[in-house]
Amino acid sequence: MQVRELSIAGAWEFTPAQFGDDRGIFLESFKAEVLAAAIGHPFTVAQANTSVSAAGVIRGIHFADVPPGQAKYVTCAVGAVLDVVVDLRVGSPTFGEYDAVLLDDADRKAVYLAEGLGHAFCSLQDGSTVTYLCSTGYNPSAEHGIDPLDRELGISWPLVGRDGAPLDFVFSAKDRAAPSLCEATGAGLLPE
Template sequence: MQTRELSIPGAWEITPRQFGDDRGTFMEWFKEPAFTAALGHGLHLAQANCSVSAAGVLRGVHYADVPPGQAKYVFCAAGAVLDVIVDLRVGSPTFGRWDSVLLDDVDRRAVYLSEGLGHAFLSLADGSTVVYLCSEGYAPDREHGIHPLDPDLAIAWPTQGRDGRPLELTLSGKDEQAPSLAEALAAGALPQADVVAAHVAGLRGEAVNR
């Protein structure tokens, strides 16, 4: 398993080693020792989610209040998605920037994003199946969104699917009504970088003391 930190601190790309033969493919898409070695702390698993999306479905940008926040380990079991991580931590040197990783059923990469980061993905094929491990359970009062088409974010969403056909974006009603980054900032609704850093440092301390 190979790990690579993205341009957004706290976000990582994980590439598993695949073992294939005439029967199919086997891989370990999450390994706690390798994960802890790269990040300095383990992943507390509170909830596992699975979503299946048609081509053009755009989900996010979602984030949670910190503490406790919600870290995610994201894997595409079938199909393909462009997975996007946005730095929403006020005071971070990379605040407002984004990075992306293609998650698909070929390279079978995964993405980890720590607390305080925003997450979104665009399905590039019908039936794209995304599973993600979450450090905290769903809590509607602590979870928020930023509009994924906010021009200030300027996320370069693909215009064609994996089959080369044009994509028609489909958003949920909730995501359609999400505020812009500037509106969320003005409302004081975004995570603070120093608070997130202290929270993550506490997780590392817990890992060391185990």
Template sequence: MQIRELAISGAWELTPKQFGDDRGVFLEWYKATEFTAAVGAPVMLAQANCSVSAAGVLRGIHYTDNPPGQAKYVTCARGAFLDVVVDLRVGSPTFGQWDSVLIDDVDRRAVYLSAGLGHAILSLEDNSTVIYLCSLEYSPELDHDVSPLDPDLRIDWPTVGRNGEPLDYSLSAKDSVARSFAQARADGLLPTFGA
């Protein structure tokens, strides 16, 4: 497995070795020893989620109060997503910046993001399926959102899907009314770096 830290401290891209033959493909999408050596701690599993999305579905930017925080280990089982990590940690050297990884059913990369980071995904084709491991069970009282389309964040969302068709973004009702990055900061809802 190749592990590369992203431009945002506390986030990594993981690219597994794939072994294929005429029967299909095998890969290890998580291996505790390699992950722990690179990241410094194993994934703490409290919940596992699966989400299937049509092309253009944009989910996030989601984050959880830190502490306790929620780390995520995310991969794509089918289709393709642009996975975006946003540094929402006040005081971080990369505060307000983002990085992205294409996760798909070809390279089968994964993304790990530490607690305190914001997360969003954009489906690049119909029936794309993301699965992710979470270090904290879903706790709605701890969850927050920042608009993924906030112009202050300048996230470069693709406008064309994997099949070359234009993408029409589709957000949940909750994500459609999410605070701006500036408002979340003004309201004291952003995590603190080093928490």
């Protein structure tokens, strides 16, 4: 498995080796010891989530209160998404910056993001299926969001899908009503 640290400290990309033959392919999509070696500590899985999204759906930017926070290991089993990690940690040298990785059913990459980082993705085709391994369970009172279209963040969301057709963005009402980075900072919502 190839491992690459992203431009945001605490975020990593994992590219598995794939072994194919006339039956299909096999790969190790998650290896605890490889992840632990990269991040410097074991990753405990408390919950696994799966979402299936139509083309153009943007989910996020989501983050959880720290402590305890919620680290995630994210893969796309079917389809393709542009996965985005946003540094929301006040005082971090990369605060307000983001990095993005194409997760798809071809390269089968995964992204790990540490507690305190924000997460979002844009589905690039109908039926894109994303699985998240989470270090803590869902706690609605500790979950927050940042507006994925916040101009201060300036995320370059894709304008066309995997098939080359233009994307019409679709959001949940909660995600579109989320505060900007500036508003969340002023309200004391962000981790340090």
